[in-house]
Amino acid sequence: MLASAIAAERGAGVLLLERNSVLGKKLRITGKGRCNLTNSSPVSDVLDNITTGGRFLQSAFHGFPPYETMAFFEQLGVPLKTERGSRVFPQSDNANDIAEALRRYMEKTGVELMRGRARKLTVANGGISGVISSGTEINCKSVILATGGISYPATGSSGDGHKMACELGHSVTPLRPSLVPLAAEPLVTAPLPVTVRPSRGMPPRSRVAPSETLMVAPLSASGLKLSTA
Ligand SMILES: Cc1cc2nc3c(=O)[nH]c(=O)nc-3n(C[C@H](O)[C@H](O)[C@H](O)COP(=O)(O)OP(=O)(O)OC[C@H]3O[C@@H](n4cnc5c(N)ncnc54)[C@H](O)[C@@H]3O)c2cc1C
Secondary structure (H helix, E strand, O other): OHHHHHHHHOOOOOEEEEOOOOOOOOHHHHHHHOOOOEEOOOHHHHHHOOOOOHHHHHHHHHHOOHHHHHHHHHHOOOOEEEEHHHEEEEOOOOHHHHHHHHHHHHHHHOOEEEEOOEEEEEEEOOEEEEEEEOOEEEEOOOOOOOOOOOOOHHHOOOOHHHHHHHHOOOOOOOOOOOOOOOOOOOOOOOOOOEEOOOOOOOOOOOOOOOOOEEEEEOOEEEOOOOOOO
């Protein structure tokens, strides 16, 4: 959504092809429905807390740092607030406000929206020539493939983009979850919340601040930043 609006703002004729009837279905459930939009720490701190792939993300974070992300969304009419751990949320605690701001931005910049599932990218003379959706080809010279990861496929991101990229000869590394639920056996019955002392039994490269708290519920554990797990 953001890429389409920025490309349109810069003068490109843009058509966004979305398989769902609702835009930003995953975005609307992020941060338990509140959308943890960014982290207001300096870029160097943010990068220090990314244990794998931080180098890859360096140019993106320097090009569009957290304070600019915050200013950008506030300009789009979404007031923000910063909570514990420098986490940034919309003041409304409603992730829909972020998705709607992006939708309005797309509308304002003239992005055309089409409902459909992209199946294949076509190539002519060594460049992109179109996208096949529902049996018809949409002609274009460039494509931004932004089909998401493969978590929560019910939100629409089920790996089509990886498949299309592979078909064009790109290599795709094996896909793995980065955030996973933890199951305890036997179930933890201690009073809540449980405070974890990072020095005991944590993986050697873990960066868990001494003040961090592990919240244990009957079927879940949350709140603890196990950044190298
Ligand atoms: C439960 C949950 C909570 C999260 N909470 C946070 C959080 O608080 N903060 C945070 O920063 N990140 C959070 N994330 C991660 C965040 O949601 C993703 O990083 C983000 O949505 C990725 O955006 P994207 O545009 O790349 O992909 P997506 O949001 O997945 O969007 C891809 C879009 O492409 C569409 N699409 C896919 N294939 C096709 C096709 N073939 N044809 C047409 N359309 C297609 C999909 O329908 C979808 O709308 C959370 C993720 C989950 C699952």
